[in-house]
Amino acid sequence: MTTTAATSRRRLPTGTVTFLFTDVEGSTRLVEAAGERWPTLLAEHDALVREAITGSGGTVVKTEGDGFFAAFASAIDAVTAAVAAQRGIAGHDWPEGLAPKVRMGLHTGLGLLGGDDYIGLDVHRAARIMAAAHGGQVVLSASTAALVEHELPVDVVLHDLGRHHLRDLSQAEGIFQLDITGLDARFPALRSLEAVPNNLPAQVTHFVGRRRERARVRELLESSHVVTVTGTGGTGKTRLALQVGSEVGGQFRDGVFFVDLAPVDDPEVVPSQILRALGEDSSPGNRPPRDALLERMGDLEVLLILDNFEQLIPAAPIVADLVSVAPRSRFLVTSRGPLRIAAEQEMPLEPMDLPDRRDVSRATDTDAVALFVDRAMAVRPDFTVTPENAAAVSELVRGLDGLPLAIELVASRVRLLPVPEILARLDPARPGTGTIDLPERQRTIEGAIEWSHDLLDPPVQDLFARLGVFAGGADLEQIERVCDDIDVDLLGGLAELVDQGLLRQVAAPGGRARFRTLHVIREVALLKLEASGTGEAVHRRHLEAYVAWAEEVAAHVLGEDRSAWLDRFDADHDNVRTALDWAAVHGETDLALRLAAASWRFWQSRGHLHEGRSRLETVVSLPGGEPLNRARALEALGGVYWWQGEIERCVPPYREALAIQRELGEPAEIANAIYNVAIGQAVAAVTTGITDEVRTEVYALYDEGEKIFRSLGDENGLGNITWGRGLAVSDLDDDVQQSLELFHRSIDHYRAAGNEFGMGWGMFEVAIFSARLGDIATAWDYLEEGLELFAPHRDVSAVVLFLSLAAALAQAADDEERAARLAGAVRGLRNSSGAKIVDHEITRIRGLSIEEIDPSRDDLEPLYRAGMAMDLAQAVEYALGRPVPTDGG
Structure with a gap:
């Protein structure tokens, strides 16, 4: 100063x-x-x-x-x-x-x-x-x-x-x-150390040593945009990055975020993984995730930890682009090799300091021995380095090349054996330990894994190899489906793998048992799986397991526990991606069609519309497959087009699906396909032109679908038909009053079926049509009730539409400032979710639209931008504060 x-x-x-x-x-x-x-x-x-x-x-x-x-x-x-x-x-x-x-x-x-x-x-x-x-x-x-x-x-x-x-x-x-008074009093949490936003995973063991390395990484982060910690598997790159992140996170205004890239093989998925780590509700809908990420990062000052980048080097240009758009952010990368981009500073991570053979009395002063002692005490609290075992401990960590992962794996043996006996049984430097074409240190790691692996009974070894197919871990339920033919007590086998350090139990939504392996251990497991000759069969079992699982989840994602089921899907999204990729490459068309069809409501609700569209278009282009499976995938693709606001595009896949269902489907599936074509055709006519032919076809379809659903006693199907008929009556005949009555009836059907998703959409339409008839108070009542149904499930696509309506109602109450904030929130969340249906005529109140708001006005522009900066929860909270009309209406 x-x-x-x-x-x-x-x-x-x-x-x-x-x-x-x-x-x-x-x-x-x-x-x-x-x-x-x-x-x-x-x-x-x-x-x-x-x-x-x-x-x-x-x-x-x-x-x-x-x-x-x-x-x-x-x-x-x-x-x-x-x-x-x-x-x-x-x-x-x-x-x-x-x-x-x-x-x-x-x-x-x-x-x-x-x-x-x-x-x-x-x-x-x-x-x-x-x-x-x-x-x-x-x-x-x-x-x-x-x-x-x-x-x-x-x-x-x-x-x-x-x-x-x-x-x-x-x-x-x-x-x-x-x-x-008169100035804004709502601000984000203070930038205190408690409020540093982060998603750093909790560590269950102490961080030991590496003082020089930690200081060096912190120093490099001050002068370089990208710091890549390189080294062979098992050197502790991830753990070092997490420790540094926890130490320096408070220096970054918007926090520190860990991006786990270990489950990812496709460079195109990297932007989605980063968005997810940043706490976004979704991938960016119908925009390329890369574009949405660059836009999001432009306003942030964060430390991003990009972990396990080595299999994604083709994605390095994404990091270079992030540096350009986010100059105040820093990127800490772990990889076995550098990214080779201009902004990068590489920091090779060497093994831990080793004790001097000539002075074993000072062995405990070195990081390698300190780590061994810490981990040994975790399994045997009375363990200490004594004059009797100091030389053996020193020689053991030297033989393990000071590699942290190898040390941790071998330290678990202290539970069973004294250190000299462990040393006698393990000679990791001996030729033949590990694969001979690997670098020496990687051979040491594989040697340590091999030693733990060789102590397992053959059935548990088979279990270990099979666990390599899971990307990002798995719940016990999925592990059972993939491994139920192995002659082993599964829980006992998993416990043994955890004890050996080859598997970790991690937290999962809903308190379920979930397990995952470290990236380097998973690689060894996959190698053993392929060497066993059973790799293709196990990958297919993995695919079959996730098809069955996704179809089970799909049956629940519209009900009252939507949030919990959507969270479960989110936890296994990487496994679904892996399964779909394998299915496409190996010609498993039927399983690919079923898995993609079962996944689409997750992609829509959590805003992964861009990815969902890409994957559905891929699977419906695969040769072969059962027609009914194709029909369900086509219906899912039509649904994605609908939510992206491309109504005309959804009609052809809907029609093809109906043709298949009429020939082969069960009555309920035929009626659902009828409903899809009817609603797509009716809404598309709003822009393509309403004719007598269209009107006749649409009402005939609704009559046919209603007859089938009534014969089945299907309340959910009747809710769909009634809801769709309400739109048709409005769009084709301009009968707002009858539409309103139909939407009220649809809510009753959905409530009887336990379909909260449908109830919410009935409430949305009641709110819109009440507003069209001038009943603003009723519109607010149903808007609030519907929004409170969708918001807890983080259904961003739905919330965007409700916020748009809230903005229009604020405009109706002459509250321009509130309308401007809400309009900004709509635009920001629409961009992040891809729910462009919010721009379609069917979601608007005729004669009353947020398009009337001029966000460029000097008095409204800051409010509009403030709204764009709101996250989902903030926007919902703000919307639920109903404004008071100035005219008493």
């Missing part, structure tokens, strides 16, 4: 002083956007902040760039200055899209002077408090809050944000927010 020329030691207050720090959030992007206008904008900002400070009796101590450091003898004067500055900034006439968002922090403490500047911890505390805030937010310490709480202006309220640990400060600080 530069000291203000007019500031002198005599003028700076001393004793109890309140410090104010300010900073423009996102100033780098603002500078780029403003271009030549930036100096003028900065001068206007500086004048507003300086006037507020000096006008309230404060002194500007320093300025740096767009930040101010000021001191006040009175705490209430400092608060008054902050309020005045925020009001001045909010009320200033800024150029479109260039309004600065200023964060402010206040703290009262001891004003110690050192020359013409303040020194001491309280200055640093004030700066850290400001750094935890967001643009437009004013936060203050508990000490400042205690001094001003009874003197605040009537239009300013203190809001307790709780205690937070701030970077570089050892003690937690109580933080309060100033809620200023």
Whole structure:
């Protein structure tokens, strides 16, 4: 910072002083956007902040760039200055899209002077408090809050944000927010250490050693956009990256995220995996995931840990593109080799430090022995290095080349054998240990795995090999389906593999038992599977297992437990991908058709529409296959087209599916295919043209479908027919009142069937058609009830439509600001989910549309952008706050 020329030691207050720090959030992007206008904008900002400070009796101590450091003898004067500055900034006439968002922090403490500047911890505390805030937010310490709480202006309220640990400060600080009437009071969580967003997996063992390596990675991350930790399998690359991520995550505004690439073989899936790790509700719908990822990353400051990149080197250009669009982010990659992109700094990870044979008395000072002891104590708490076993321990870790994974595997043997006997039975450097064409250290790892493997009974060895087919782990249920023909007690075999360190039990949604292997161990398992000659048969069993599983899940994803079933599918999405890829390559057309058809509701509900479309188009193009399986996949493909807003495109696959069903299908399937064609044809006619021929065909189809469903007593099918007929009556005959009655009846049918998904869509239509008839209150009632059905399941495609309706109803209540925020949320979530059906005429209230909102207006543009930044939960919470109409309507 530069000291203000007019500031002198005599003028700076001393004793109890309140410090104010300010900073423009996102100033780098603002500078780029403003271009030549930036100096003028900065001068206007500086004048507003300086006037507020000096006008309230404060002194500007320093300025740096767009930040101010000021001191006040009175705490209430400092608060008054902050309020005045925020009001001045909010009320200033800024150029479109260039309004600065200023964060402010206040703290009262001891004003110690050192020359013409303040020194001491309280200055640093004030700066850290400001750094935890967001643009437009004013936060203050508990000490400042205690001094001003009874003197605040009537239009300013203190809001307790709780205690937070701030970077570089050892003690937690109580933080309060100033809620200023007329200004935004809703902000994301403070950027405290507790609030650092992350998805880092919990570690069940201690991190041992690697101090130099950790320091080196942290140092490289400060100067390089991409740091790739390279080394052979088992050197501890992943564990090191996770440890560094936990240590430096607080330095990244938007957090640290771990991207597990071990289950992925297709470079095209990498963007989807990154989006998922970032906490997105979905893949980006009908846009390429890469495009959506680049757009999302442009606003973030994160540390991304990309783990196990070696099998995905063709995806390296994606990382290079991310560096370009997200210059404030950093990328920590683990791989057996470098990515070879310009922004990359490679850091080879060597094995752990080894003890000196000449001085075994200091063996425990080395990382390799410390790790061995830690892991040995986990299975035998009384284990220690003694003068009697020190030489054996030293020789053992030396023989394991100091490779962490090998050390951990062998340490588990301490439960059964003393170290000298372990050493006598394991000579990993001996020729023939591991595959001879592997690098020496990789041979050591395979040797350690082989040794653990050789201790297994043959049936458990078979179990180990079969587990290699699972990508990203598997629930016990799927493992049983793939391995039920092995002559082994499955639970006992799994327990033995866990004990040997070859398998890990991990947390799963719903508390189910789930298991996975480390990437390097899975590779060994797959090699053994292929060597056994049973690889193709086991892969087919894996495919069959996930077909049966997906069809079971599909039967539940429309009911009241939708969220739990969708979460289960999400956990095994990598296995579904692997199975579909294998099926396509090996000509398993029927199984591919069944698996893709069973998966489509997951792809739609969680927004993977782009991927779903690609996979369904692939499977329906495969040669052969049973016609009925093809019909179900065609119906799924038509459904994806529908949700992507390409209604005309969905009709041909629907018609082909109906033709197959009429020839071969059961009555319920025929009726469902009839419903699909009827609704697709009716809605497509809205844009292609309504004719008597279309009207006659659509109503004849609905009559036929209704007759079949009534004969079957199928309430869900009757709900579909009634709902679809409601759309037809509106679109083909413009009879809104009859449509409304039909939608009410559809809800009754869906409720009788236990179909929450259908109930929600009936409520959506009742809300729309009530609004069309001017009954806004009823529209709000049904909107809220339907939204509360869909939101808990994170059904982003559905929520987008409800938010669009909420925006239109806010517009009807003349609440333009609320409508603008909601319209922004719709646009942002539509882009991330691909649910372009929200743009179709059938989802709109005629004469009332959010398209009437002008997001470029100076007063609405910031609100629209704020809405675009909302995540799903924030947007739903905001939408459920019903506005009060200004006209009493």
